[in-house]
Amino acid sequence: MRAYERTGVLSPTDLVLPTKQQLEKGVAILECVQEIPCNPCVDACPVHAISMKDINAPPVNDYEKCTGCAKCVGVCPGLAIFVVKQQGTKALITLPYEFLPVPSPGDVVQALDRVGAARQQATVKKVVKRGKTMVITVEVDAAVAMDIRNIRV
Numbered sequence: 001m002r003a004y005e006r007t008g009v010l011s012p013t014d015l016v017l018p019t020k021q022q023l024e025k026g027v028a029i030l031e032c033v034q035e036i037p038c039n040p041c042v043d044a045c046p047v048h049a050i051s052m053k054d055i056n057a058p059p060v061n062d063y064e065k066c067t068g069c070a071k072c073v074g075v076c077p078g079l080a081i082f083v084v085k086q087q088g089t090k091a092l093i094t095l096p097y098e099f100l101p102v103p104s105p106g107d108v109v110q111a112l113d114r115v116g117a118a119r120q121q122a123t124v125k126k127v128v129k130r131g132k133t134m135v136i137t138v139e140v141d142a143a144v145a146m147d148i149r150n151i152r153v
């Protein structure tokens with residue numbers, strides 16, 4: 001049994017993780033493991049990196065094709081896509097955000113893990129509006145790049 005089936009919360013061991021080189025390039029991590037009929041991420045990807053065996057299958061990202069453009073992040077109704085880009089001892093996490101207030105570049109926010117626990121402070125680097133979803137990039141320590149998946153403003 002996979003870890004999330006016991007806890008209800010995904011952990012990095014449930015995911016196919018990118019290599020160090022792929023992380024340094026920046027790639028989208030698809031934290032979508034349920035069998036649900038959904039595929040906007042597939043259509044949003046300009047380089048056709050995301051594929052699914054069928055409409056109910058979990059999506060798979062080809063990390064070699066993925067450019068880390070983050071176009072898939074704001075279209076996912078499950079808020080389940082995160083772009084992670086490692087830069088030395090720091091990492092940029094691009095995540096979907098649907099709360100208010102919306103932060104601005106330069107703001108310092110709380111970086112939260114998958115259970116909503118505050119892990120460290122993060123600096124907002126970029127804010128882009130995609131429909132009702134904001135796509136926000138924050139900088140955190142590289143050591144927590146696979147743990148930070150939300151923010152609190």
Ligand code: SF4
Nearest residue numbers: 045066067069070072
């Ligand atoms: S980050 Fe860009 S290239 Fe990578 S899967 Fe998402 S849309 Fe495709």
Ligand code: SF4
Nearest residue numbers: 032038040041076078
């Ligand atoms: S859009 Fe989001 S919820 Fe839908 S299949 Fe893609 S990753 Fe999963």
